[in-house]
Amino acid sequence: MLIFLSAVFFLLITPGPGVLSVAGVSAAFGTGPAYRYLFGLFIGTNLVGLAVVSGLAGLMLAQPLVRPILLYASAAYLAYLAARIAFSGTNIAFIKKQSTPNTVDGVLLQLINPKAYVVNTTLFAGFPFVQFSSTMEVIWKFVLINSVWIPIHFLWLYAGLALKRMDLPQHIQRRINYGMGLALLLVVLLAVLYNPA
Numbered sequence: 001m002l003i004f005l006s007a008v009f010f011l012l013i014t015p016g017p018g019v020l021s022v023a024g025v026s027a028a029f030g031t032g033p034a035y036r037y038l039f040g041l042f043i044g045t046n047l048v049g050l051a052v053v054s055g056l057a058g059l060m061l062a063q064p065l066v067r068p069i070l071l072y073a074s075a076a077y078l079a080y081l082a083a084r085i086a087f088s089g090t091n092i093a094f095i096k097k098q099s100t101p102n103t104v105d106g107v108l109l110q111l112i113n114p115k116a117y118v119v120n121t122t123l124f125a126g127f128p129f130v131q132f133s134s135t136m137e138v139i140w141k142f143v144l145i146n147s148v149w150i151p152i153h154f155l156w157l158y159a160g161l162a163l164k165r166m167d168l169p170q171h172i173q174r175r176i177n178y179g180m181g182l183a184l185l186l187v188v189l190l191a192v193l194y195n196p197a
Helices: 002-013 017-029 031-054 056-062 066-086 103-112 114-125 134-165 170-193
Strands: none
Touching: 002 114, 002 134, 017 031, 017 103, 017 114, 017 134, 031 056, 031 103, 031 114, 031 134, 056 114, 103 114, 114 134
């Protein structure tokens, strides 16, 4: 079980679309919208987990056109977010304020987030630790994954809020935006390069 928890931690702590976007929503929009968006991410990641466990994700991804459609739709959306971040001017924000993200936005991001499918497939298909019941193992895995997922995403949310509260010089704010945009763009490039459709 400790090996499983270690895998969960390292798979979730690495920057991906979910954690980067929740930090951005909190930096751009503040506490209320960030909590609603995070709740959407939570629902979305658990829906992806259910899809993986039920085999639905496997059936969908076995179709020749579904995998590239999900991959490139996600990559296009994340590249768009990366550009908005990098060119948002001197306001530190992963997402420039146009409309307030909500719970539905969080759910939708997770449903097209390739990292969510890869992480859930890795965790539910590997690391067996309950020999007597596969149902109990799935239940325990959901509990353990969420017990790590929730604090990690709250840490990223609070990191975004901390950035929002800082009064940094404009040139530093611009550099942070470029760096955050580049980080998200690297996630997109890695997804496309290492997940050939």
